[in-house]
Amino acid sequence: MTIGKIIGGSIGEKILIRLKSNASVDVGDIVVCEDTKTKEKFFLKIINIGISSLISNQFVEDIAGQNLEHDTDYNLFDSDDRFYKMCEAKILKVKREGKLFPARSLPNYFMDIKKINEEEFDFINKGGEIEIGNLRLGTESFEGIKLALPAKKLISHHMLVVAATGKGKSNFSKVFLSGVLKLDNYASVVFDPHNEYYGGSGEKGLRDHPLKDNVVYFSPRYEKIPGAENLAIPTSELEPDDFFGIVNLSSAQKEAMMLIFREYKNEWIKKLLTESIENFMKIFGEKIHRATFATLKRKIQHALELEGSKGLVFSIDEASGVSVYKKVKNAVSERKIVIVDTSMIGDETEKIVASSILNRVFRKYRVAKQKSPEVFSKMPEVLVVFEEAPRVIGSEVLSEGKNIFERIAREGRKFKVGLCAITQMPSLISGEILSQMNTKVILGLPAPADRNAVINSAAQNIGDENIEIQMLDKGEAIITSPFIDFPMPVKIFLFEDVLKDFKVENPDKKITLSIE
Amino acid sequence: MKIHQKIMEFISKNVYSKNEFEFKIDNFKIFKDVESIGNVYAVDGGCGVLCDCGSYIISKIKIGVTCYENMKRVSSSEKVDEYYVFAQKTDSGNVIKIFPEIEINENEIKKCKIEEVQNEIRRYLEWKKIEELSEKITSNDVILADGFFEKIKNEHNIVFVCKTSRLRSKSGRPLLSCLNDVSKESIKNEKWMYKISENEYIVKFHEKSRFCYKVSVKNLNNIEYLLGVVAYYSKDPEIIGYPYPLLRVDKIARIRNDEKKTENRKLKNNKFGKFLVSDEDAAIMHELLDKRMYR
Numbered sequence: 002m003t004i005g006k007i008i009g010g011s012i013g014e015k016i017l018i019r020l021k022s023n024a025s026v027d028v029g030d031i032v033v034c035e036d037t038k039t040k041e042k043f044f045l046k047i048i049n050i051g052i053s054s055l056i057s058n059q060f061v062e063d064i065a066g067q068n069l070e071h072d073t074d075y076n077l078f079d080s081d082d083r084f085y086k087m088c089e090a091k092i093l094k095v096k097r098e099g100k101l102f103p104a105r106s107l108p109n110y111f112m113d114i115k116k117i118n119e120e121e122f123d124f125i126n127k128g129g130e131i132e133i134g135n136l137r138l139g140t141e142s143f144e145g146i147k148l149a150l151p152a153k154k155l156i157s158h159h160m161l162v163v164a165a166t167g168k169g170k171s172n173f174s175k176v177f178l179s180g181v182l183k184l185d186n187y188a189s190v191v192f193d194p195h196n197e198y199y200g201g202s203g204e205k206g207l208r209d210h211p212l213k214d215n216v217v218y219f220s221p222r223y224e225k226i227p228g229a230e231n232l233a234i235p236t237s238e239l240e241p242d243d244f245f246g247i248v249n250l251s252s253a254q255k256e257a258m259m260l261i262f263r264e265y266k267n268e269w270i271k272k273l274l275t276e277s278i279e280n281f282m283k284i285f286g287e288k289i290h291r292a293t294f295a296t297l298k299r300k301i302q303h304a305l306e307l308e309g310s311k312g313l314v315f316s317i318d319e320a321s322g323v324s325v326y327k328k329v330k331n332a333v334s335e336r337k338i339v340i341v342d343t344s345m346i347g348d349e350t351e352k353i354v355a356s357s358i359l360n361r362v363f364r365k366y367r368v369a370k371q372k373s374p375e376v377f378s379k380m381p382e383v384l385v386v387f388e389e390a391p392r393v394i395g396s397e398v399l400s401e402g403k404n405i406f407e408r409i410a411r412e413g414r415k416f417k418v419g420l421c422a423i424t425q426m427p428s429l430i431s432g433e434i435l436s437q438m439n440t441k442v443i444l445g446l447p448a449p450a451d452r453n454a455v456i457n458s459a460a461q462n463i464g465d466e467n468i469e470i471q472m473l474d475k476g477e478a479i480i481t482s483p484f485i486d487f488p489m490p491v492k493i494f495l496f497e498d499v500l501k502d503f504k505v506e507n508p509d510k511k512i513t514l515s516i517e
Numbered sequence: 518m519k520i521h522q523k524i525m526e527f528i529s530k531n532v533y534s535k536n537e538f539e540f541k542i543d544n545f546k547i548f549k550d551v552e553s554i555g556n557v558y559a560v561d562g563g564c565g566v567l568c569d570c571g572s573y574i575i576s577k578i579k580i581g582v583t584c585y586e587n588m589k590r591v592s593s594s595e596k597v598d599e600y601y602v603f604a605q606k607t608d609s610g611n612v613i614k615i616f617p618e619i620e621i622n623e624n625e626i627k628k629c630k631i632e633e634v635q636n637e638i639r640r641y642l643e644w645k646k647i648e649e650l651s652e653k654i655t656s657n658d659v660i661l662a663d664g665f666f667e668k669i670k671n672e673h674n675i676v677f678v679c680k681t682s683r684l685r686s687k688s689g690r691p692l693l694s695c696l697n698d699v700s701k702e703s704i705k706n707e708k709w710m711y712k713i714s715e716n717e718y719i720v721k722f723h724e725k726s727r728f729c730y731k732v733s734v735k736n737l738n739n740i741e742y743l744l745g746v747v748a749y750y751s752k753d754p755e756i757i758g759y760p761y762p763l764l765r766v767d768k769i770a771r772i773r774n775d776e777k778k779t780e781n782r783k784l785k786n787n788k789f790g791k792f793l794v795s796d797e798d799a800a801i802m803h804e805l806l807d808k809r810m811y812r
């Protein structure tokens with residue numbers, strides 16, 4: 002059925018469509034235009050809809066006024082001809098002699114616009130592994146058409162998951178991780194401040210996944226949870242690096258930490274916290290100021306949430322058993338998903354847990370690449386998932402010094418370590434780091450500043466999707482990535498449904514987005 | 518005193534001061550709209566000069582018909598006929614050739630100014646169209662036309678609406694505005710008609726309209742039904758009080774400047790059209806001067 006006609010536009014700008022009066026079209030819809038002259042088939046996406054009329058504005062205002070103010074008896078003759086809707090669209094792809102091309106030509110005047118048929122969706126390329134949702138046109142999602150992201154490169158080139166609160170960021174991450182679980186050559190480390198990834202107490206999580214054996218869960222509450230590992234880290238395993246760019250430290254304080262570390266090695270924190278300032282002064286003399294000791298003691302005690310010598314995660318006790326760091330590294334090598342429950346510890350402590358774990362994982366990858374490329378080539382790509390990411394890669398925190406998250410964002414892809422940064426407020430992250438997040442999963446973002454931050458840093462032109470992004474509902478996303486053809490409208494699966502459907506190998510038509 | 522004020526002073530003393538309106542309030546007749554049970558047709562023509570070479574002119578004429586039923590346009594009954602007219606001035610009167618050929622009494626148009634030829638033919642074709650339509654309509658149908666045609670044979674259900682009128686009151690004011698003013702005070706919120714001669718009325722088709730129109734109707738038996746139906750079709754807010762089908766038919770029959778330009782180009786761009794370029798150039802010198810010097 003014809004729903005409109007081309008009435009103008011250009012490739013660089015927008016294509017203008019006059020809609021048929023009874024046509025129902027949403028922003029985000031994909032429509033087709035077959036040019037009867039050139040035999041080209043255009044796939045267009047609706048990016049804006051407006052109302053328009055053949056009558057000058059002044060008259061239109063008068064018409065409304067007559068009715069409002071004077072209750073005039075009137076009848077709009079030929080109203081479908083004179084008052085109608087117009088859309089702006091952009092060309093996604095052109096099909097010529099059965100082959101697909103990016104838009105380099107235009108349909109002619111008055112060519113018919115039609116709704117797309119399901120079988121025409123094969124204009125979307127094939128070749129990805131991680132199923133994340135159904136194709137979505139406007140608000141309508143197509144159950145029969147599944148979209149998948151390619152894992153290769155996409156994971157190590159970082160992801161950004163953005164949305165206002167409650168729009169489905171965590172759900173997406175869980176769905177994505179379920180996909181990662183199925184793959185052979187990928188691992189993940191998830192820091193979970195809301196304890197929502199592993200599941201329990203009625204909520205579904207990765208522990209309900211059929212492949213749950215490949216999930217390792219670390220929690221300070223491990224005793225109550227079967228199979229969970231204890232998240233306990235002796236301070237002897239920490240290094241000054243783990244605090245840098247995380248805890249707010251002056252350069253004098255950083256220097257002091259290095260000095261103390263060099264002096265006492267793995268006892269440095271124990272000494273710092275237990276030794277009297279007088280004793281320290283005797284040992285370090287002029288090198289460290291008295292006040293610096295006092296502040297450092299307080300800051301580190303606080304950062305590790307130590308009450309006396311014990312905290313929920315950190316403690317000054319001697320190391321016993323296999324260290325958490327080692328277990329995490331092993332799990333990663335075994336291509337597992339590691340979930341670290343940080344829901345019971347404070348923000349700063351959580352960041353130290355994450356930073357210390359990542360420092361060690363990243364070091365392992367870096368060293369492997371330099372020393373034994375053979376081993377490195379067999380190591381899985383690893384995805385680090387971090388919620389409320391501006392806490393570690395925001396402009397504000399990074400202005401105080403670099404940290405491991407920033408480092409991964411900048412050079413992780415060389416070492417097969419990717420960052421999946423989840424946030425409600427991308428505008429707090431610098432444009433430079435946002436651009437490193439090559440793949441962006443954009444769920445509804447009402448705030449203009451956040452939308453602009455994401456749009457300006459996207460690898461594809463998604464300025465035209467601005468309005469759509471603003472209107473996205475729960476679970477509705479636009480995914481932009483250099484590894485897919487064009488910004489893809491998706492209705493993300495609900496994680497619970499993914500669990501339900503997992504065993505049945507789906508005979509449905511599957512379309513994936515890679516451009517390999 | 519400024520000259521503009523002088524002008525207006527003269528007019529107000531000589532035209533407005535004499536307060537001798539010949540109208541009587543009783544002559545206003547109030548009427549209601551009537552939901553039409555038949556079709557409403559509207560006929561109008563448009564014409565325009567495509568190429569003026571001084572001694573000869575090529576023009577185009579469009580005769581449009583539109584049709585409404587239950588306030589909805591019947592697309593299949595809407596039609597525009599196009600004609601081209603070549604008119605050349607000679608010592609023995611105008612030489613005229615119409616494409617496609619039609620039967621026409623050439624005597625009258627032979628004598629008129631060649632600029633007028635297209636208008637004469639347009640009026641003739643409009644009249645023909647109205648005649649043709651009036652043969653086939655039923656007694657519930659109404660034909661609306663712009664202007665007035667004295668020589669219409671079949672006089673059933675044809676309503677002629679004039680947009681402009683040179684009618685005057687005794688004092689010399691425009692009649693339409695006099696009546697309108699009087700009616701504003703005495704007949705608020707009503708549609709009215711005012712008979713001014715055997716077949717002519719001044720009519721306000723919508724109570725909220727700012728305008729009234731001169732209307733000619735030959736079939737007087739049916740006058741309330743006819744005007745009621747027209748009023749029923751005069752509710753479009755774009756020009757409230759003016760019959761919408763006439764607005765529509767004006768739109769489709771009008772020849773706009775773009776169209777004239779395109780047609781002009783087509784006349785020149787063919788193997789016989791070359792000479793038209795120089796013929797036209799010679800004739801439009803003053804136009805060029807106008808454009809260069811006074812714009």
Ligand SMILES: Nc1ncnc2c1ncn2[C@@H]1O[C@H](COP(=O)(O)OP(=O)(O)OP(=O)(O)O)[C@@H](O)[C@H]1O
Pocket residue numbers: 164165166167168169170171172173425475476477492493494495
């Ligand atoms: N793809 C989806 N389909 C249907 N419902 C969804 C989808 N995604 C999320 N929801 C619903 O929205 C709720 C909130 O989702 P989620 O917790 O993922 O949001 P969030 O963006 O992570 O929120 P927060 O900002 O609080 O972290 C979910 O509990 C679920 O009911």
Ligand SMILES: [Mg+2]
Pocket residue numbers: 170171172
């Ligand atoms: Mg969340």
